[in-house]
Amino acid sequence: MDHQEVLGRLCALAGPGGFEGTVAREAARLLEPLVDRVQVDRMGSVVGLRSCGKESAPKLLLDAHLDEIGFLVTGHEEGFLRIAPLGGVDPRMLPDRELTILTQPPMLGVVACLPPHIQTREDMDKSQPMKEMVVDVGLTQEEAQRLVPIGTPAVYRTGCAPLGEDLLCGKALDDRACFAILLDTLERLAGEELDVDLYVLGSTQEETHSTGAITAAFGVMPDLCVAVDVTHGDSPDAPKDKTFKLGGGPVIGVGPNCTRWMSKRLERKAKELDMDCQIEVMAGHSGTNGWDLQISREGVATAVLSLPLRYMHTPVETASRADMTDCARLLAQFIRDIGKEVPSYA
């Protein structure tokens, strides 16, 4: 699968939490040829089903979220906009940052920054909190109030492009890179006989409250699920023990959020494929939809599979195409014959 092509398309679209409509439509379009049925549910999540044709087959849900971090307009001042974060935004990424304000039609905004002459040296060493920032949309106060109502969302104004030979860099790779992995997984399984009904979920509102995953899982009633999300990739300024090597392969989650036999199965399958993989031990919350999927209805056996991502929650999120391919290969191998391993809870 051409991850660059798919992400080029998905990441260029704006879909902050609660405003995923456009992304969901594109996700559904990409999913359609690979499944028997696609629908967009009440919370805006995309759910695709590939049935195995066997009666009362176990249901396996694969999840990747479609939303991205973003902003909401909260006020106007001298024609500039005040904004609040929608998800975990790093304010240090913001001075002189270009945003797309999601008006109809969308408009350019630039996060204003104060020039050096009106700041002291100490000021310039401090990171400016978001509540002090304003966005320049080149309008008067009256125009701004009329054209950009309070509550208008905004996102980073960028897409996704190659960086070096293997990496892709842009916004919203968290978690659309993983949605691309799910598509890739389905492609790899095309034409094969499976022993589970496969549900593929592109969920909404993960960055805020996992609302899309919680509600979709209630509807699907899965027996098993895999939350596919990003984890921290390595960079020169990040602690080595908290990050995972880009190009080092898929990251398999271990801990209370990860049902043990599923983690072990992932590890075993990686070995069978002679694939490098990495283990992430999570003592509590996995920081993914897996946390909520696990306690859907009476509980769901859950695995967390992660893609290493550098500079998470920035407009320059960076991931390896080789890792994406390996995640899909591993996931496909994990799914083959998994029906046999589903325990009975009687």
Next chain:
Amino acid sequence: MLELVKELCALNGVSGAEEEVRDFIRAKAAPYADSIRTDALGNLIVYKKGKKPTGNKVLLAAHMDEVGVIVTKITDEGFLKFDFVGGVDRRVAIGKPVVLGEKKVPGIIGLKAIHLVSREEEKKVPKTDSLYIDIGAKDKEAAEQLVELGTYGAFVGTPEEFGTGLLKAKAIDDRVGCAVMLELLKEDLPLDVTFAFTAQEEVGTRGAFGAAFSVTPEVALVLETTTAADLPGVEDHRKVCAPGKGPVISYMDGGTIYDRELFETLRDLAEDNHIPWQTKEYIAGGNDARTIQRSKKGIRVAAMSAAVRYLHAPASVGSTADFADMLRLTRLFLDRMAESC
């Protein structure tokens, strides 16, 4: 002229590596020039005869270079350490894309995710020497295939019009001055004019030393940009100037006390011709004028600038009407210079 400004802003020309900008300007200027040359510092000096033979009387100057980065070290892991070329507030560089060298290798200035930052650390802006550029190279050897020590990097930004009559672009400083001069070159001029497209303004107005020395005009008008701080929360007396209020005519800045008569000439021409104008309400900054003024036995200098927000940052913002008014006012200035000799 706006299309020309956009074309110029899209080019890369970090101080000391102005070739791309110079080649573009040279190609555009050559058909209209009586003489054209590139000097040892990289300045492009264009001379065009006008109706009145006045020789070296008037010099117009604008700089071709822009702020950027330069690679200082390649790490074993294949990341690039760098320094800023020219005055860049490092806060505007974090997480921004750059393109490196003639091969235009894409890179980004990285910063670890907010989740990996302590509460204390979060309040501070990382020092320049802890920043790095990621070009997606897997190790030093792979990086060395793409860049070397001393490779220049420019910020990335597509010129784009937005809001009510504004332009967002990188390097508006000072491609707008270059655009005004290129437009004038196409016209019949009232007197002989030398146009100096200077190099290395951003690292200490270096190019202007050579250009002023070789041209030795009586009068020089520097076409520039200047910082606008017209943002909410900034006290009025520190806003300096504002895009959309007309060209900024300076009486003094951090480098120059401008020739009073020339200042008044420009001001009166603006008033008489109903061209909006403003002046800097804050004494700061400086440009090629400071160097030109003190060349040889002295040169009378004036400066006209576009008020630009977020100067020296990848997304700078100026008013398209101001750009057009700079051209009109410069034209009137040349007419006045021709009349007075």
